[in-house]
Amino acid sequence: MDFELSKELTALKKEVRAFAEEKIRPMADQLDKEARFPRELFAEMGKRGYLGLPFSEEYGGKGMGTLAYMTAAEEIARVSLGVALSYVATISIGTEPIARYGSPEQKEKFLRPLAEGRELAAFGLTEKTAGSDAKGIEMTAEKVGDDYILNGTKQWITNANYASIITVAAITGYKPSGEKIISAIIVPMDTAGITVTSPYDKMGARSSDTGEITFKNVRVPKENLLGQETDGLKQLLNVLNGGRISIAAISVGLAQDAFDKALRHSGERVQFDGPIRQFESVQFKLADMLTETEAARLLVQRASLLKDSGETYIKEAAMAKVFASETATKNANRAMQILGGTGYMRPAQVERLIRDAKILEIGEGTSEIQRLVIARQLFKEEGENK
Template sequence: MTDVSAEDFGYVLEQVRGFIRREVVPRENEIMANDRIPDDLRAAAAEMGLFGYAVPEEWGGLGLNLAQDVELAFEFGYTTLAFRSMFGTNNGIAGQVLVGFGTDEQKKAWLPRIASGQVVASFALTEPGAGSNPAGLRTRARRDGADWVIDGQKRFITNAPVAGLFVVFARTSEPAAGNPGISVFLVPSETPGVSVGPKDAKMGQEGAWTADVAFDDVRVPAEAMVGDEVSGYRAAMTSLARGRVHIAGLAVGSAQRALDESVAYAATNTQGGQPIGAFQLVQAMLADQYTGVAAGRAMVREAARAYVSGEDRRIAPSAAKLFCTEMACQVADLAVQVHGGTGYMKEIPVERIYRDVRLLRLYEGTSEIQRLIVGGGLLKQQAASS
């Protein structure tokens, strides 16, 4: 696989930025009110190749690496996060399991359709009793002749209501040394025994659909397993680490939008006959917002560089997600404060951003899990060097 040239990627980035600013931003309130991405925006995103921008070119995607991915994430974060969510699992945690661990036959069967948007892939890991830590998984897969039979319940599964393929994590054995006992299966949504619950009603991110998914005696052939019985946990961790850098990029994009809205409001809205931006305490809030965004952007780019080079695919992704998602919530909170009462009103961008970014600290590993990964990783590095 060859990397996309800087020149070609510059064209892609320019097209994505222009499309989001011209076509998506003006329709944010429509998306929020209807809780869905309009069909014409979905079709346009597919036409631009956004359903497969991180899928290798040989399988019909654009083949962007993570360093290029995060530059797009900055742009996706600038508008309603539901837009990115529509194709996020295809490029991210679901699609990357196939890219990194699938057989050639599995890739040939699914990746071209995933890259085109014909199929939406969902990452079915989270359960009522197992979220950020996959080790608590209760969904089970048992052998029955040449097949596997899957039973279990998944929760908060992104894109489940429209998914054509579920990348399902299930326990195939009890944990042992060097074997967490977790395997991964490709389960088409129309497989008998698969049922999707009603869409979740969430605090924010309207238009980004999640739902519970039940697997009741779901029978799949042996070739539905990704990798072997012991590689499932590694597939999950590898995909999540990559996804965490992407989420950090999204957080920076959302924080940038909150900053831009704050600066524009402070420059034009008056109090006592002068713009509120003339007041030093308002300037201090803008300064704190800007500093957080700038630090986050640099951190994301460095984490992406280290991931692509192979230098760090564990600590840096978690540190970037931790810092940037926490930062985005702080910047969004300050944005509401700068806007005053106006910022608490529906259909004002910073009100939506305030609700949207709160979820970033929860999915693909909570902030608490990121702290454990970073702290534990540092101590392991120290022990290895001693």
Template sequence: MNLSLTEEQMMIQDMAKKFAESELAPVAAKLDETGDQEIFKNNLAQLCELGFMGLNIKAEYGGVEAGVVAFSLAVTEIAKACASTAVTTSVTNMVAEVIQAVGNEQQKQTYLPRICSGEYLAGGFCLTESGAGSDPAAMKTTAVKDGDEYILNGSKIFITSGNFAGVFVVWAVTDPDAKKGRGISCFIVEANTPGINISKNEDKMGQKASPTNEVHFENCRVPASALMGTENKGFGVAVGELAGGRIGIGSLALGIGLAALDYAKEYTKERKQFDQPISNFQGLQWMLAERYTELEAARLLLMQAAHIKEQGGAFGTAASMAKLFAADKANKACYDALQMMGGAGYIKEYPLERMARDVRITSIYEGTSEIQKVIIARDLLS
């Protein structure tokens, strides 16, 4: 197996790294503290200009066709500097990929260029509900056919970029009499459609600059042409795209974990106790060695999942393994990095406190770690 990156993949990784270091890292602490949306949206607009919102989208629709491996590399580099920006990048790419995968030609020609160019700074992935999180097939949002329109009613929660997304991909029940999960359809809904109401931003533990909102649909009428794919066959689309999204979130977790370790490593070289740098102490050396080894293993799992997806193979289990492992080991890396810094790691003057908060959600969203284990075990035992 050739594990070397292509010239294009290395170029995209380098571009993401340079942008993250020059534009994102200097404002990450301010964004965490204030949630300044002007700065946040300006950074997203620049990422759009560089092509990072359509990394796996065909050039004919405004994307760069760089593939899934390049997408993973880019999200990791962005996350090293700002997890809030990384999650918005990941989810927007996922929304674009849904449209490319199941949208008709008119839908792709209409919406993908708007996402890739930055006309829409973000896309919203509207699946989760209060009673349908780990069990999305239990959703209650409905879409009732009325002539040449559908009427949407219901609420979605924890929607990334809900308050400024230009377009939503929305799942709703279209056949309430069908077996669970078999009467669900997928729609593309413009954010300015009458009947959509967006709640205030959630006050979160971490990733504070990325807005998370409830999206309410109240007698929201959309044309029948908003249906993506086949009616009542939308649940499989959601499951497939969530698997792809797990590569993005695993990559995000990896980036945060690496940034935390890199910072702590440099700190241990400068901090002195007992008349010597604490990096001389074997206990800290072993912590660094173990955590870096685990994150390297996470990187390889992510690259494998991304490669399988890029080649058109069945990647779902590989993505779950990668996301499960990367999220777990990144959380461990952040907390051990904070421990290496002692009391200083707990102070907001240093970035470890923020990273420890930002990384926590990676074992929850895009499918909890427990759900990843269910998916992996089901595949092993099938």
């Protein structure tokens, strides 16, 4: 088994790293301070093809696959988790539903401008009553003639103020048993009746735009339905499985940045007549940081390769997500401990890593949900193999 990236992916990694260091890192602290979404950076990433890495060339993408996309996501997260979060949101959960389940007409109309990097996308599942419990949604889509009329509110929507389209989960009816029929519908954000709040004032990932979207008698044509009405919940949950790999990838990026900062400081900071890396307590922290970061990266790569091969990757995506996100949080805290008072000050950027990291254990399914997914998939596979 070859654990090295191909020449093509190595070149991509080098290119994205250079872009991130030159264009994103110098403004990352200011973006965090101002809680500003950097539209200009996304325009540049679009021109460079980064927004279309995993999507088919037939519809304007680069056709490079999941691993290429995760490689780029990690490099962006090394310099700004906020920018990376919006980056993976537009691709993994904003664009992926259309790429995966859209008709040829839907792909030409909606996927192409996204894959070509001209527009951004959002994903609308979460509501006041629906988070970990996806079936708790209350948003409705009533079919009237050739249209759907949407009413409801979606919360915690990444790219809410900048997306051109959003794929929402809505109730289109009920089964005889009383169970909700949940459908996935593509909604252009310039449709009459849509109201978006100002960005939330968040603890971390502050340069990632996150808001609330209200739909009041929003009319969209029935042609915007993804697949069949009864397909929606399954479609969106499948999309979330892929989204978990992307959260794992940006978790690795943050974990790597924390390690790099700690390693550098441990060689520069002198105490008791020598660099602090001479002390076993510091060495142990650095060893754990590196080991867990490398392990998380390999979990991301395995899940990515399984996804690209068409094999089941539900368990592997959840494993990557829970391990990488918790590694990011641990590494940020370890870096703070190694930097000490220096790390507590904003210029060192470590306090930003601590604030940024926490959302990684919450979004796209909490750590608790990931462990449930892993266990249930494990038991399912055990039964299939008997």
